[in-house]
Amino acid sequence: MTAHNTLATPKSRAENVQRVVTPGGVEAWLVESYAVPLVALEFSARGGAAQDPAGKEGLATLLASLLDEGAGPHDSRAFHRVVEDLAVHIGFGADRDSLSGHLQTLSRNVDQAFALLKLALNDARFDADAIERVRGQLAAGIKRDANDPDAMVAKAFREAAFPGHPYGRPTRGELDTLERLTRSDLEAMRGRLFARDNLKIAVVGAIDAATLAARLDETFGGWSQHGDLAPVSDIAVHDVGARKIIDLDVPQSTMRFGRSGIAKKDPDYFAALVVNHILGGGVFTARLFNEVREKRGLAYSVYSQIHEFDHCPMMVGGAATKNERAGETLDVLEAQCRLLSSEGPSPDELDKARKFLTGSYALRFDTSTKIAGQLVNIQLDGLEPSYLDERNAKIDAVTLEDARRAAQRLLGDGKLLVAIAGRPKGIS
Numbered sequence: 001m002t003a004h005n006t007l008a009t010p011k012s013r014a015e016n017v018q019r020v021v022t023p024g025g026v027e028a029w030l031v032e033s034y035a036v037p038l039v040a041l042e043f044s045a046r047g048g049a050a051q052d053p054a055g056k057e058g059l060a061t062l063l064a065s066l067l068d069e070g071a072g073p074h075d076s077r078a079f080h081r082v083v084e085d086l087a088v089h090i091g092f093g094a095d096r097d098s099l100s101g102h103l104q105t106l107s108r109n110v111d112q113a114f115a116l117l118k119l120a121l122n123d124a125r126f127d128a129d130a131i132e133r134v135r136g137q138l139a140a141g142i143k144r145d146a147n148d149p150d151a152m153v154a155k156a157f158r159e160a161a162f163p164g165h166p167y168g169r170p171t172r173g174e175l176d177t178l179e180r181l182t183r184s185d186l187e188a189m190r191g192r193l194f195a196r197d198n199l200k201i202a203v204v205g206a207i208d209a210a211t212l213a214a215r216l217d218e219t220f221g222g223w224s225q226h227g228d229l230a231p232v233s234d235i236a237v238h239d240v241g242a243r244k245i246i247d248l249d250v251p252q253s254t255m256r257f258g259r260s261g262i263a264k265k266d267p268d269y270f271a272a273l274v275v276n277h278i279l280g281g282g283v284f285t286a287r288l289f290n291e292v293r294e295k296r297g298l299a300y301s302v303y304s305q306i307h308e309f310d311h312c313p314m315m316v317g318g319a320a321t322k323n324e325r326a327g328e329t330l331d332v333l334e335a336q337c338r339l340l341s342s343e344g345p346s347p348d349e350l351d352k353a354r355k356f357l358t359g360s361y362a363l364r365f366d367t368s369t370k371i372a373g374q375l376v377n378i379q380l381d382g383l384e385p386s387y388l389d390e391r392n393a394k395i396d397a398v399t400l401e402d403a404r405r406a407a408q409r410l411l412g413d414g415k416l417l418v419a420i421a422g423r424p425k426g427i428s
Helices: 059-066 076-085 107-122 128-145 149-161 175-180 183-193 209-220 269-281 287-294 323-343 347-365 368-380 387-396 400-411
Strands: 017-021 027-032 038-046 089-094 098-106 199-205 243-247 252-260 302-309 312-322 417-422
Touching: 017 209, 027 209, 027 368, 038 107, 038 368, 059 089, 059 098, 059 128, 059 183, 076 107, 076 128, 089 107, 098 107, 098 368, 107 209, 128 149, 128 175, 128 183, 149 243, 149 252, 149 312, 149 417, 199 209, 199 368, 252 323, 269 287, 269 302, 269 312, 269 323, 269 347, 269 387, 269 400, 287 302, 287 312, 287 323, 312 323, 323 400, 323 417, 347 368, 347 387, 347 400, 368 387
Parallel strands: 027 199, 243 417
Antiparallel strands: 017 027, 038 098, 038 199, 089 098, 252 312, 252 417, 302 312
């Protein structure tokens, strides 16, 4: 999609955001712009794979994958043909905490595009042949992942970090759980997740508030007011300090490592973002990059990042190295975590991290779809449009004392839960 310039370099991003409440009570955030004749919509319904019933893992993913595989009067082939003829893009996906979707259309086709979105969300057919085809596609991906080192360590890490918790289950399910999923399961899951109290919507482009309100009521107004979500408990990363090794006859050890993080609404959250950038998020300037790759040649790629699951904020990372140097690599990883925790960053590291994190923020707003996605994420976090203007100021306000405190909280004693696929040497 062509980029919108509306939010590229404004004095205030928040002042461009309109809060639209429809006559039917559906709420959305709108950035109205006529620079190009396009409309982009993003939405998210809370729930996601964490709501999969035990033994039916993969249900939310299968549901999201089937919404555009035939709806209303159109079977799968006909639905896709109509979408393509109108140059509309509709897609859906599920992650751990939500089921989301997007719509992109030329403004002249906005009525037809919303009509198709309404059909997909409310009248998906769940035809038997479509279910079997998509089930087979998911199963093929699971089979490929069974021999992929990155997927193997991700699975081992997840299961060790979240035992007995929905986050420990695979979002796409397993081969046996996929086989158990039925049309009635899909319909029940749609009914549980698709509710207005779960729903966050953002729209960017050439559409006014009144027109949008009418289209939103037609599309989402029939949803029930309240969802039926099972409670998901908060959890901390388990087994920190442990090594989970998956024996794989390959010359390289692939690693996934991590520990609990700092929640987005915590006063130290922005300082934690800065600390993570210094540790492993800054690529060429990061300590892990310099110590693991540049100084010692242990790995081509090494990184850390902040994950913000609803019920477990995390710091996670990855690396890959020769089997015979795996122990040395892990020693360096944990030593760098301990050092940053105990001493904090230098003034120069803090300054560079703040400048990068604030300067790169504009890149999240260089297309209509990116803007809409950011607005949905802000709503999911329970924040107001003012966050768009406040975020960089909060990062700029992080002091050395803040960063040192956050480093101690984020990295603690430096111990990491580590999953490794390969035949690593020197692991204690």
